[in-house]
Amino acid sequence: xxxxxxxxxxxxxxxxxxxxxxxxxxxxxxxxxxxxxxxxxxxxxxxxxxxxxxxxxxxxxxxxxxxxxxxxxxxxxxxxxxxxxxxxxxxxxxxxxxxxxxxxxx
Numbered sequence: 819x820x821x822x823x824x825x826x827x828x829x830x831x832x833x834x835x836x837x838x839x840x841x842x843x844x845x846x847x848x849x850x851x852x853x854x855x856x857x858x859x860x861x862x863x864x865x866x867x868x869x870x871x872x873x874x875x876x877x878x879x880x881x882x883x884x885x886x887x888x889x890x891x892x893x894x895x896x897x898x899x900x901x902x903x904x905x906x907x908x909x910x911x912x913x914x915x916x917x918x919x920x921x922x923x924x
Contacts, residue, residue: 831902831910837861839895845914850904852881859896866914873898 828850837843837859845866854863856873863871863879871879873896904910 827906829902829904829906829908831900831904833900833902835896835898835900837896837898840893841895846911847914848902848904848911849908850902853901854879854881855899855901857897857899859894861896861898 854871854873855878856875858875859873860875861873863873863881865871873879
């Protein structure tokens, strides 16, 4: 697909995600691809269908489309720059209540 066509169908987002000490995020997914760049902490990014990712400051990690994930900061807190390419006009995030009910985020 030519670049001009992709610009019409995708949103590019950059977020600073801050997870406070001793907190977890709900299981959720985003409608597109992501790249994490870890600034602080050692967050554990759980995936529904793959081994967890342990983020290390100064390192990055690409994530596939629509992977469900909570973040857990092992008591330290974390800061993560997240670069996303989302489906244009789609909600920013979807909470996956089914994963939470199954207890996978605990």
